[in-house]
Amino acid sequence: MSERQTNYTVMEGYELPSKGRIYDKEINPHIELRSMTARDEMKRLSPSTTPLKTLADIIEGCCIEKPAIPVYDMCMGDYEFLLHKLRIVTYGEKYKLTCRCSHCLNNVETETNLGELELREFDEEKFNEIKTFELPISRKLITLKVPSPRLVEDIESKTKEMKRKFKSVNLDFETLCKMLCSIESIDGVKYNQYDMEKILNDLPARDMQKLLNNIDALTVAIGLDTIFEVTCPHCGEDFKTFFRYGPEFFRPTNI
Numbered sequence: 162m163s164e165r166q167t168n169y170t171v172m173e174g175y176e177l178p179s180k181g182r183i184y185d186k187e188i189n190p191h192i193e194l195r196s197m198t199a200r201d202e203m204k205r206l207s208p209s210t211t212p213l214k215t216l217a218d219i220i221e222g223c224c225i226e227k228p229a230i231p232v233y234d235m236c237m238g239d240y241e242f243l244l245h246k247l248r249i250v251t252y253g254e255k256y257k258l259t260c261r262c263s264h265c266l267n268n269v270e271t272e273t274n275l276g277e278l279e280l281r282e283f284d285e286e287k288f289n290e291i292k293t294f295e296l297p298i299s300r301k302l303i304t305l306k307v308p309s310p311r312l313v314e315d316i317e318s319k320t321k322e323m324k325r326k327f328k329s330v331n332l333d334f335e336t337l338c339k340m341l342c343s344i345e346s347i348d349g350v351k352y353n354q355y356d357m358e359k360i361l362n363d364l365p366a367r368d369m370q371k372l373l374n375n376i377d378a379l380t381v382a383i384g385l386d387t388i389f390e391v392t393c394p395h396c397g398e399d400f401k402t403f404f405r406y407g408p409e410f411f412r413p414t415n416i
């Protein structure tokens with residue numbers, strides 16, 4: 162059976178938020194997506210310990226032309242952008258979700274238009290300043306890896322592994338693994354995990370906060386702006402809420 166389908170019903174072209182300019186080599190940012198088939202949906206529903214890999218593979222299978230790099234290795238902003246567009250070409254733009262009014266605290270069932278979420282303007286210079294920066298106290302020069310679905314799942318699996326291995330040690334392994342996996346180099350040097358951990362342990366806490374802030378900032382530097390406004394049907398006030406992945410994303414009931 163062929164994995165690449167041609168019997169799609171809808172096809173749309175999109176431009177990656179990163180413009181293809183943040184990877185080791187420049188890639189073509191223009192991606193054409195076809196709608197998902199029943200087989201794609203069954204793949205999505207199959208149990209997986211790496212759900213982001215499953216989705217990345219489905220997105221890639223729905224690209225009319227295979228992208229120059231695996232979707233699994235694209236930055237989170239490009240990956241989530243393609244995931245939204247795949248949902249739109251497959252099920253349309255309307256998305257129902259439940260949120261809470263920040264004025265009267267009632268739960269509000271609302272419908273948003275996924276096609277109207279805005280794109281944060283990609284600023285290459287700003288992006289590079291978040292990616293490579295100096296720590297405030299130790300003055301070490303840090304270069305971060307671009308956060309991809311693969312990196313996110315690597316951090317998760319490493320955290321689980323460490324928690325198992327060092328059961329009796331009282332430590333926030335999640336934070337440790339996030340730093341270990343996210344750093345590309347320190348002062349231009351690539352370290353093995355053991356040496357990197359030694360360096361991280363001795364960092365001033367303020368340096369660690371700067372490191373964590375930049376890791377988080379790099380994740381959201383590119384991609385869709387997930388904030389949108391809702392008018393509360395209970396009190397009539399407007400409030401802002403975040404886009405969240407809910408059951409309606411790939412299982413819309415209003416078909």
Ligand SMILES: [Zn+2]
Pocket residue numbers: 262263264265266267393394395396397398
């Ligand atoms: Zn309200």
